[in-house]
Amino acid sequence: MDFDLFGKSLIVFISLLQLQLCCGQEAYQQKALDLHNQYRATHHSPALTSDNTLNSNAVKCAQWYADQQKIDHKCPYKNGTGENLSAGNGGNWSNDQWAELSTKMWYDEVKxxxxxxxxxxxxxxxxxxxxxxxxxxxxxxxxxxNGYTVGVALYSPPGNYQGQFPQNVLRP
Incomplete structure (x- = not known):
């Protein structure tokens, strides 16, 4: 009976692990998505969906920028997506805190x-x-x-096309 319970528990654990690996979304990525969608709703924009490939590429870009110790919008992994960047020295930010801080900082340009x-x-x-x-x-x-923190948001399709602002950036 104990083996049966252990076996079932192991199957559940492996299934959850596979779900995490297949779907790839971390809690901080969900936090960034939720905040983006909260701000987007204010401007009558439809909710974004999380994209596993974009999440993976965003992590690769963050690593690439962290390795350089600078951000310059030249990441080779962004593949034609829109990109928002945040970086800072010092501090010991959790990934959830950085997702929230970055998204809020980007949105605060609304003023x-x-x-x-x-x-x-x-x-x-x-x-x-x-x-x-x-x-x-x-x-x-x-x-x-090494004390350098980088956050990368990738968007598809990308935004900020000249001549398309009136229909894509709506008043609250």
Whole structure:
């Protein structure tokens, strides 16, 4: 009887492990997705879905930037997606904290966005990508290396196309 219970427990454990490996979503990635969707709802944009390939590529990009100790939007793993980056030195951030801090920081650029003259600006490019109505899928990655923390959000399809701001960045 004990073996039977152990065997069933082992099967359940392996099944859960396979689910995690197949589906690949970590709690911090869900946190980033939830916050993105909260902000997007405010701007009448449909909810993003988590994408396993984008999550994997976002982690690869975060590692790539952490290895360089700088962020420059040149990650070879982003494959034509939109990209928001965050980085910082010092601190001991958990991946959940970094997902929340990064997403909030990107969204907070909303205060600089001019709905009367919509378009791209270096002050608002992170915000506009977060709420870009046509983007459908999100991946988020986080890496901490030698005191340098990097967060990467990848969006597909990408946003911030000139001439498409009025229909993709809506007023709250």
């Amino acid at each position: 600089y966005y001019n709905y009367s003259n919509p378009g791209f600006s270096g002050k608002t490019g992170h915000f506009t990508q977060v709420v870009w109505k046509n983007s459908q899928r999100l991946g988020f990655g986080y890496v901490q290396k």
